[in-house]
Amino acid sequence: MKVSKKPERYLRYIIPPALFRAHRTKQILTANPIASLKRKDSEVIQTTVYDYDANNLHEHELKTVDDSFPFKGNGKVTWINLDGLRKQEVENVCDHYGIHHLVTEDILSVSQRPKMDEVDDILYCLLNMLYFNEKDGVVEQEQISIALGKDFVITFQEDPNKDVFNPIRDKLRMANSKLRQRGADYLCYTMLDLIVDNYFFVMEKLGEKTEILEEEVIRDSNKRALVHINQLRKELIVLKRNIAPVRDLVGGIIRSENELLDENTIKYFKDVHDHIIQAHDLSENYRDIVISMQDLYINNVNLRMNEVMKVMAIVTCLLAPPTVIGGIFGMNFDFIPTSGNPWGFYATVAVMLLIPAGMLMIFKRRGWF
Amino acid sequence: MKVSKKPERYLRYIIPPALFRAHRTKQILTANPIASLKRKDSEVIQTTVYDYDANNLHEHELKTVDDSFPFKGNGKVTWINLDGLRKQEVENVCDHYGIHHLVTEDILSVSQRPKMDEVDDILYCLLNMLYFNEKDGVVEQEQISIALGKDFVITFQEDPNKDVFNPIRDKLRMANSKLRQRGADYLCYTMLDLIVDNYFFVMEKLGEKTEILEEEVIRDSNKRALVHINQLRKELIVLKRNIAPVRDLVGGIIRSENELLDENTIKYFKDVHDHIIQAHDLSENYRDIVISMQDLYINNVNLRMNEVMKVMAIVTCLLAPPTVIGGIFGMNFDFIPTSGNPWGFYATVAVMLLIPAGMLMIFKRRGWF
């Protein structure tokens, strides 16, 4: 029997279990910046040093982080990059470069909120690089710490397998690039700019996904679409909580009047600020669109139910007269009028069919369907 | 069979695919101000120069932008307008007129958020002219950059085929117009005023569309209306994200205390500020009306479903007694009371019809329908 098919059972085929991302909820809700014990030392650490001024660039792949110590205060701009976090190495570098141990703790912390701090002579930024995992449709994040000091920038990246700063390396290698002409503060700006710009690319990907989802909602408002909308809302939470604090972060840098920042570089930070504000506005737009998509979904489901109800009401109405007539002439009375008439059967059948036909016509003219 | 018609299939005829503007979603959500590489050089550039003071007006259609260089610092007010953006030309003009290269980047950027900037001796505004595309029912935008310097205004328009400044040209040609009596700051004000005023015309068009849609929702809450409401919400997002930052932009000009702005002109900018605040309020009113229209829609659908349910409930109830009676006398027992009675059939049929008739009367008196 066709009819007994349980709709839910169908859905089991259509929606692979992976779609039900309830586990994502826990992941999002258990951000705990304090549990620094949770940070596992990464197995691999790659330490690179770029030591440059307008004329020279020295590029080093270091074996141990301690090899980065001699670059301190050599008159050039020094960029030390640690790919992968290991407690011992991070503390060594920080101690040598005069980074306050509270900052060191932040560097090693897990799921910290983006923040800016000025401690001693260091301007410290912590923020997240975002990636869009196309396969799972989730926004992934990698914690990046940037410590700007006098003539040096030290960056700490969480994941040794990802490196976000390649475009900066390319620019450094160009002798005539503006990056080479300017100081450590400009390098720091370039990094923030790169990370913020990347938010737009992640949002572009989400935008594509949203559009596909909206098309699915318009076409067919099923459970799959429902689960996807819910999932999308969670990704928006991730997006927003990464973008909103970065706005304060960049605003804080602009207002800081820190000696490490050259007056000319502030203009560039203002540019990043414009971008992050736009990114924030855009994330609000996403929210609006997803909310409006969800409303569309609900309305669509309601509308379809309404249509089905109409069909049922019409069939129920059409069925009523023939059922009653059939019941009347099916009664076992000895004497039934016209039962002896050879055309009686045809006449009755005709009536049984004509009444619904007439009703249909009336319904149609009244625009019921 | 009429009844088996799938409602969705009907809708396919009614709603042309163009209505399903999911692609608009992507368009709205992928604003990316950074990807300046995306900006294609426009094929045509029209450069015009208006060089004027209270007594004289020189109007030039230039062949190359370089021809605009000699006008710098000639003691008159100079308005250089570039219709269409080509990287090389924009940079040339900006270099010659001392516009900071960060501003140049903004001029060439794509889908930038409206903003105001004071760099060196230039007051720079970026905002969007809005058009209402009647055919597709969407709000289109054209990026306009206005650079106000000492005795000159340079404007950059994205689309060489549209020109928004014709009313200004007309006023310039009138020797006794206030525009001719005053300086470059007043010209800049006139431009902002023109663009902001245009927002009201776009909103008027949207208002007409909203009213037509609301009438459709009241008359018949179908899928077409649903899709239109969703579409309208998206246009409101476009509207709002263009208007809200312009408020800050004009507010920023008023507070800037920039030497380029004459004390007397500030009054006029305050007037623009009043207008843009009203435009913003109005866009909020739009939102309220669209939300309330959507609520109306949902309630309408619910109400109609409720009415259909009532009809079904009534028919189901009315059908019950005749079905049972017909079933009773249709049983094949040898002995059925009154079956031999010649009036038995008529009496039973009468009962079968009178009971529903009586029920109908009771229902009616109780106000069921």
Add this chain to the structure above:
Amino acid sequence: MKVSKKPERYLRYIIPPALFRAHRTKQILTANPIASLKRKDSEVIQTTVYDYDANNLHEHELKTVDDSFPFKGNGKVTWINLDGLRKQEVENVCDHYGIHHLVTEDILSVSQRPKMDEVDDILYCLLNMLYFNEKDGVVEQEQISIALGKDFVITFQEDPNKDVFNPIRDKLRMANSKLRQRGADYLCYTMLDLIVDNYFFVMEKLGEKTEILEEEVIRDSNKRALVHINQLRKELIVLKRNIAPVRDLVGGIIRSENELLDENTIKYFKDVHDHIIQAHDLSENYRDIVISMQDLYINNVNLRMNEVMKVMAIVTCLLAPPTVIGGIFGMNFDFIPTSGNPWGFYATVAVMLLIPAGMLMIFKRRGWF
């Protein structure tokens, strides 16, 4: 057939087309303060002058506005009132009394947002008098401009057929009224006070309407109520956008430290400020009540649908056993058990009726209905 009645068709009788106020939407959404060209010169203008000090009051009905010129600077307080706006006359008066032409433009503008301005030595207020049109149930507005100068107040009213300042005239005619003892700033306060007080009367009318509507929603949640709720929400938009800016307006006057305002009069403006804040709070309360009324409406519709569904479910269940039994004994087998038994028919009928009766009892005990 009763049942085929289309519910919508019923509604056409119940709801007169005038209720479907979609045209109100356009009216609300197309406020455009710029299109001053839209302002048609009113056919009639009534110009009256009140020239008074504590001892004397001269009341003049002027033939032309130019007759008001001699009152300037005569040492007494002069109130010139123009009922009806004609471009030429307004400009004449403004020119003579030193009112900036930007203010003149505002006086002549249409659907301007309430605002306060200090230009040259004039304190200018633009706000709307509200009226509640009982017949259509809409809030109507009339634009009032008040220009306060040194020893004079000039008021401009949009509609020559309405005059809101009669209570002020009465007080002026009383020689010992505080109004007569004090200067032009107190006259200006009295006007604002009168207009703001009127907002409360409009809200009182709306409150009565809201209560009647709520009673209708509780009694019967039909389409008529739905359309009324939607309409009420629109009137609230009109109300709010008139009240909210007036708050800033009065606040602006208090903070202005304008020489035209006596220190003692500021206390009175603070009193108006308290009132307008309360009016604003009240308009928020309206919004809450209307939202909660709409929720009540939706829930009511849902609840009723739920009740109807229950009735249908019960009838469907009750019908099931007799239908099956009737079907069983209606089959044309040669041998049907008990068919020969004279009590068979009665027994079967009894079973057919007893089963539903028993079900009904069980349902009832379980509280289904």
Add this chain to the structure above:
Amino acid sequence: MKVSKKPERYLRYIIPPALFRAHRTKQILTANPIASLKRKDSEVIQTTVYDYDANNLHEHELKTVDDSFPFKGNGKVTWINLDGLRKQEVENVCDHYGIHHLVTEDILSVSQRPKMDEVDDILYCLLNMLYFNEKDGVVEQEQISIALGKDFVITFQEDPNKDVFNPIRDKLRMANSKLRQRGADYLCYTMLDLIVDNYFFVMEKLGEKTEILEEEVIRDSNKRALVHINQLRKELIVLKRNIAPVRDLVGGIIRSENELLDENTIKYFKDVHDHIIQAHDLSENYRDIVISMQDLYINNVNLRMNEVMKVMAIVTCLLAPPTVIGGIFGMNFDFIPTSGNPWGFYATVAVMLLIPAGMLMIFKRRGWF
């Protein structure tokens, strides 16, 4: 016939008309502080005077308010309390004690928003004492005016039958109470503290009512609960609009730097401020809980409808096969297979019952019910 019972009719028994508190809407929405003419002179006025310092306390029940005049400036703290408002008496007292006539108007006004004012040498507070009327389940308010001057406090209470200050009287009678040791400002604090504390008791009562309602919603989401939720939302509006302005009122006193307030007493006002902030937070919590209760209600109704739909769907499905089979063998063909077979009837009936039974089993295993 049981089934035809109109659900609404049932409700008429269950919900006494008193529950339909639409009239409360008008009451809430027509607050009009201006219409002071509405204030009817109360028939009874009780005037009491407490004249005290650390050593002595004189308690007087006055016959006329004029008897309170001699207490002015006698070096002790004087508290004059008027229970019941009569225009003449209020104006007499205010005139004698140097209270500005704008304040006098506020004292006599009706449904004024809570506010604080410093006029001349008087610190004036107007706020509402709240009572919870258990019988009608509504929050009632009584307007209290407190005028603090140099060494005196005058209080005006709206309702001569209620007196909120008894706890203060008890403390005054205790010679060693802090109240007796300190000045008029401390007396004023004690009054505010008493009134604010009372808000918590009203909220406690509302909390109990809310809990009972929530239990009713969980148990049975009927129209009665719906009307109660709506009613509760209105009481919350009353609550909030009394509490929110009091926050500003107390904040205003703390910031006022008024000479009437001793530095030591400010600490106590800060304590009241903490309480009123908590009261405000709590009123927000109420709103959240009522909103979440309403959601619970809607969802509950939906869920139940869903359950009923399932039952109907199952019965409809189960009924289908026997109906068809009964129809097949009920046809009057001369030759019907197995019709001659004596076991044919039994076999067919068995099939008619087994198919639904089998379907039921399948449904059950699939978890349909």
Add this chain to the structure above:
Amino acid sequence: MKVSKKPERYLRYIIPPALFRAHRTKQILTANPIASLKRKDSEVIQTTVYDYDANNLHEHELKTVDDSFPFKGNGKVTWINLDGLRKQEVENVCDHYGIHHLVTEDILSVSQRPKMDEVDDILYCLLNMLYFNEKDGVVEQEQISIALGKDFVITFQEDPNKDVFNPIRDKLRMANSKLRQRGADYLCYTMLDLIVDNYFFVMEKLGEKTEILEEEVIRDSNKRALVHINQLRKELIVLKRNIAPVRDLVGGIIRSENELLDENTIKYFKDVHDHIIQAHDLSENYRDIVISMQDLYINNVNLRMNEVMKVMAIVTCLLAPPTVIGGIFGMNFDFIPTSGNPWGFYATVAVMLLIPAGMLMIFKRRGWF
């Protein structure tokens, strides 16, 4: 009869009454900080003193609180901890250590809002330690008061059976811990840090619960899940009203410029501030997720209803033709066409079955199910 099963009755088995936590509502809504009389003296009080400097640590378990008096002003840092609140003891300690009696009242108050106060030379913090009661799934709170004075910290804990400061004791016992090297302000910081950190652990637990609930909602949107969502929303209210004021509390400490706080310690309080801001953000995320879960729930219920409606509509349609045909040939006319034909029965039955089969095929191809 299977069908008559009342769904609600089923639920009684599934949902144990304990789930219906309406009583929690009252508990949440009746927070009343004033009713200090409600505070019952705890039966047990444990008083411990830690008296330490960098070199020495003395740990005392006191018999009476009076034994803690001699430690005042002994040059070392003294931490007095009272586990359990008894009016007499609290007042004794506070009197001796110069704590203002308003603070003493706060210490003894019940359900006070978290707050910070500086009175005389004491910096006072009141906040709540949160615990997650796994059994009942509720967030429990214990009021903690911390009074920081010159060289001493006095802490008051509500519940003698719980002690939150054990990690601090462990650190104190380590001679080389930073806690031992620094002053009383650092001890105060450590306490706040511990309490704030604990909020994250409570949220982690709630996160787990939320995820389990979301999985239940996706799998089966029943009443149990509904009640759980409602319950979760209440816990979020508890969470938020504990976290939000702590943000102000810590912010107040940072801005206070109190002499009790060393410049170096402020850095640490800033760290706590970052954490509490993140905790607050996270609690907002919770709200978003719970709201989106509730939407998911509603949509899920709607979708399922929609599916059931479809099944019913299809069965109703399929049943229509055979019912009519069966009715036609079941009529008792003497002459029924083909009734004499031996294949008539088979042909008719075939038609009766083929029509629904054909309809099914059409429905399927059109994607109805």
